[in-house]
Amino acid sequence: MQKNLDELLERIKRGDEEAFGELYRQTSRQVFAYLLTIVDEYHTAEDLTQDTYIKIRKGVGNYQSGNAFAWIMQIAKNTALSDKRKSSRITTTDFESGYTKEQSYTHDFDGIPILEIIRTRFDDVDSKILLMHLSAGYKHREISAQLKIPLGTVLWRYNKAIKNLQKIIKEEYGQ
DSSP, X not given: OHHHHHHHXXXXXXXXXXXXXXXXXXXXXXXXXXXXXXXXXXXXXXXXXXXXXHHHHHHGGGOOSSOHHHHHHHHHHHHXXXXXXXXXXXXXXXXXXXXXXXXXXXXXXXXXXXXXXXXXXXXXXXXXXXXXXXXXXXXXXXXXXXXXXXXXHHHHHHHHHHHHHHHHHHHHHOO
């Protein structure tokens, strides 16, 4: 994959539009999942994913062959951190309900706020593993590589977290 990403970035430098589309198809799912673990808000992660690819497009001339995926993920991380800094200075309030946008957002499934449960009831590593696998479709070995955790540990933590999530849903939502 690495060699292929390097080749795509070189083609993008030369103005190849198809290469940019292919880069997006190959990496956007992982970028989105990574951003979701940082910002914990689905729609914000979607927006930041698009911002990341805009920055990739603008900054591709600065890319030097090496680890293309790490370069892409660093841009995503910087984009998310920049957004967090901006949003920490600005809070939007829904005056009718008295909630901020962040407080009122839930990603419901049959009335169950799954994202909120994952964010609040699981530790940071387990929530990242769950979100990367369930929301973005990462494979466990991809999660292992991304989080730099052994594959066996990722599998164990994922299975344990899924059982806990099922238990929470059953106890609190009767499903």
